Amino acid sequence: MKKLINDPQNVVAESVQGFVAAHADLVVAGDNPEELFVSRAGGAVQGKVGLVSGGGSGHEPLHAGFVGVGMLDAAVPGPVFTSPTPDPILAATKAADGGAGVLHIVKNYTGDVLNFETAAELADAEGITVRAVVTDDDVAVQDSLYTAGRRGVAGTVLVEKIAGAAAERGDDLDAVAEIATRVNANARSMGVALTACTVPHAGKPSFDLGEDEIEIGIGIHGEPGRRRIPLASADEITDLLLDPIVEDLGVSSGDQVLLFVNGMGGTPSSELYIVYRHARTQLEAKGATVARSLVGNYITSLEMQGASITVLRLDDELTALYDAPVHTPALRWGL
């Protein structure tokens, strides 16, 4: 295992310390290392719906990289690939509460769903109204190693951006939850792994892939996907990811879509743009218009080589909220 780390047990704590020091104008970390969370510098915005997300670490910049104006109010980084417990989620929820309630954005993994539910009950007992939206945009498999139903993957980034903009403009909790639900309902994703990744405290790769083998439909923790195939061309792989997305979403002529090509952490951006190129051509061939684009490492699996494609069907309101200003460590425009 070759990593730029010290003690594997301290990876998350030290990384968050560096992250908070580098972005002190935007984020702070809670005081209690047993209840680690990251929230906006300056505290909760009074009268604004608070947005909280979180989950296992190892997917950076998700979620802490998206804390800031126009996106999340707080994020809870669990141990690598392991859900945070209810205590830090509760602490983050309290830090994000500006009196208008808090929305939990939860990727559909069994541990995350349970722990966010418990935290929501605890917050409710303290007088904070919490609603949750569970993302499940991954079309690859129905159930998986850690999931009942579909997994929540890269669509989560778009949910956080767009619901964050709705909260920032002053929508109430129900309205922000509706927007988040609408983004999730109109987003579909699928990923591919060229290589496995290694969880620091495990010390060896999470799974084995042959020298010329790739996994189509990989999960963000290396959970099994649809099938393993021999290495193929970028265009062929792009088709294998995009076709199920297009079919499931029912992309049709005249649709306006956002095309998001996400890197898994170890893939050069030049390769992501090669995937983007063919995906865009294929969407346009179906009569869709690629109205917005996002290409880069936004939800990763440590140093895994691979990529995912997400298509979000846009409407005028979602487009305007996507375009709204955002200022976070990992996503920034208009400010």
Place this chain on the structure above:
Amino acid sequence: MKKLINDPQNVVAESVQGFVAAHADLVVAGDNPEELFVSRAGGAVQGKVGLVSGGGSGHEPLHAGFVGVGMLDAAVPGPVFTSPTPDPILAATKAADGGAGVLHIVKNYTGDVLNFETAAELADAEGITVRAVVTDDDVAVQDSLYTAGRRGVAGTVLVEKIAGAAAERGDDLDAVAEIATRVNANARSMGVALTACTVPHAGKPSFDLGEDEIEIGIGIHGEPGRRRIPLASADEITDLLLDPIVEDLGVSSGDQVLLFVNGMGGTPSSELYIVYRHARTQLEAKGATVARSLVGNYITSLEMQGASITVLRLDDELTALYDAPVHTPALRWGL
């Protein structure tokens, strides 16, 4: 070789096609595929000094990712790890010329220096005044596989940002060149490789590194560095990179510095923040103030795992120019 590519010969062309399609609001590619360059959408800004950089591909987002308002006017992506020829550099120079002259920002590699010089002579013959600033911020080695003198590495990103802001505010060619020279003179860098990278048309790794071996002082094409050592902790590696930087730059108490931790392409951002954490602590222990920070993949070596550290000594003018608005595909703030 596992890569998301089609024909290895088409990697640069297809990647640039995807890049330009994804960022059509910011950049365009020239019409002639034999003279490939990327320039600002909307063309040269009349009366503004034009900034042009370029070099071998494989270091994305450098340089094309930095074309846009407040940074470069044009970038010339050569073949992977191979300098572009004078013809596309000349074409980019003409596209960037708004009548106030053009500054070439050239990383110190023999091929780049020669080809930019030839292009400058050709531009001069066509009536365009060109000045060049050669970056050489890498403290690792004096001469190297492709270089006489020190190599130009991550400091180049800061030269492009800060000189770009000087051009945007209306400085003339001499003044922009002076700013670029000042940034280079106050920047020092050094990198480490944990793994090698594979040039697509070569099909095998550029060099061999043992299972538990890392290379201190690596070049961005995998050129030899100072020495190979067994894998060490992130803090130890950070010291091995930072100490020569601090010594060479003469960082002393009271200095204001920009700390830039750059990923080589295959390293998760969580690890970059662990490096940042310790580097910041060490700089502060010397009495320096880390006034600005940049952490992420900005000048890469394909899928290489590793990182580089750059320290730039700031003055009030450099800080103000660094803070000035920038809107490019890979670096954006204030707009």
